[in-house]
Amino acid sequence: MSTSTPPPVDPGVFLDDPNREPLELDIEARKGPAVFRWLTVIMEQLIAAILVALIVSVSANVIGRSLLNRSLPWADELARMLFIWLIFLGAAAAFARFEHIAVDFLVRKLQPRGAHLLYMLQNLIITVLMGIVVWGGYLVMSRSTGRTAILGVPWNLINVSLVLCAGFIAAVALWRAWQCVRLIRDPSSPAYRGGH
Numbered sequence: 001m002s003t004s005t006p007p008p009v010d011p012g013v014f015l016d017d018p019n020r021e022p023l024e025l026d027i028e029a030r031k032g033p034a035v036f037r038w039l040t041v042i043m044e045q046l047i048a049a050i051l052v053a054l055i056v057s058v059s060a061n062v063i064g065r066s067l068l069n070r071s072l073p074w075a076d077e078l079a080r081m082l083f084i085w086l087i088f089l090g091a092a093a094a095f096a097r098f099e100h101i102a103v104d105f106l107v108r109k110l111q112p113r114g115a116h117l118l119y120m121l122q123n124l125i126i127t128v129l130m131g132i133v134v135w136g137g138y139l140v141m142s143r144s145t146g147r148t149a150i151l152g153v154p155w156n157l158i159n160v161s162l163v164l165c166a167g168f169i170a171a172v173a174l175w176r177a178w179q180c181v182r183l184i185r186d187p188s189s190p191a192y193r194g195g196h
Helices: 033-068 072-098 105-107 112-143 155-185
Strands: none
Touching: 033 072, 033 155, 072 155, 105 112, 112 155
């Protein structure tokens, strides 16, 4: 007598939220504002290039220390700058693709209007927080006049990563909040069917 095991459950059942679908940017399906889609693709390409440069920089320093018994001081400084850009670009690209960790248990249990109300509140809070980050980054940039010690790179070239990425996140969050308003007011609106 053989017992058959049920087929494995598709993980998409747990990962996909149908209430979130109208708020998503989809590069391949050309869903969402084109400017956000293009900026996301550009950020992802920059992330790949920065990651390669980071690996080369750190590897060069390791090889220099191991084989030449001499470290490359510029490699540490370059790696730090690249890592800062990598963090902020990665955060913005992940936000655009809904790839940040989220606890969505409550949202999944709600009817679409209730879920969109919570998504709207979430995106408005994100917008306010990113506005504070942009303002703080602007203050830091306005007071920063120095350069890095070894490479002589202006600090503002590093600080601007925070401002640009927080500004992008705020813009996407505002778009998502607006989509939520449209969906709450009219659940049959084109936004619900994946329109812009």
